Amino acid sequence: MYKKRSCHHMFKLDPNKDLSEDALRKVCTSGTDGIIIGGTDGVTFENVTDLQDRVQQYDIAVYLEVSDIEAIAPGFQKYLIPMVLNSQDKKWMIDVQHQAIVEYADAIAWEDMMPEGYCVLNPEAKVFQRTNCTMPQDRDVLAYAEMAEHMFRLPFFIWSTAGCTAILIWLDKYQNDWKRRR
Template structure:
């Protein structure tokens, strides 16, 4: 994953045509994340997984609930929501997952994500009872992700809105080994290039459902 620069994110609770899915999988993106906040079910995850598996692109399950976990993915991302006000989203749900799936876990396929949710209007912000951090908070979370928890990923999640490139740049200076992943509101090639200037990896998700042609162009924008 160290060489990845672009990931598409697909929501198993949303519809995508076979034609559009083929374009996503053959776009040149480095990987596809399957994940969402609302109405993520095992049936929905399995359906999307089976369709993506027709192609060679690596496929990741970002775990949002234990009930939708299934074998068959190349990687599993487990979020730890660092700015949640509930310990549940930093430790308890992960603890439950370990109890349930420890004998089946292949740790070389599992990556923990230090999540920092930065959009108050986002469903994930409300669902995980987050507190909106200021700049110093975000920088401290990034520092903690790498130095204290040794997490492989620090994920700046703006979920549905375009974030602050200046803050992403400042966060990038805090990280040496931990990958900086940015997600949220990227709808154009220009925005993709702007965020990729500072983030190691950008994630493009919502615009696949709102402005598909522009979303697909984001791959060439940072790889071309």
């Protein structure tokens, strides 16, 4: 059973992608603090719960990044709610979240929800195209991070190159480091 501890590093695994048992073991035993399960397309209840079952055999926190309401499964430590800050369509900033609350307000355990701010930086990525993003300049990325931290008080800000790497900043934890890097 996972024992709560502070979180500094997490891997994100896409339930719609093949992952061997050996690769999963290496990720889960690498010293990472947690696993985020989530993806842009093909995320289903079945493949989410399959990957969740595989990951939960390790002593590690498992989070679900909610990209499809139909794929929400019980048993995760937290449910991460993405807000795509550089989308041209407010649907990905507030509308899909609003619709989920309209439909499921009575079932939501608010203490298990954590919103996360995204800035998607790869125009070839499915998430960039699906959410109708604009390619930000460096100063825009910094402004989105400031908005995430100071205006929206989001616990996470993610610079995502989707498919290659992502830099996740736990804003409360890395606030001083973030300011030094600017």
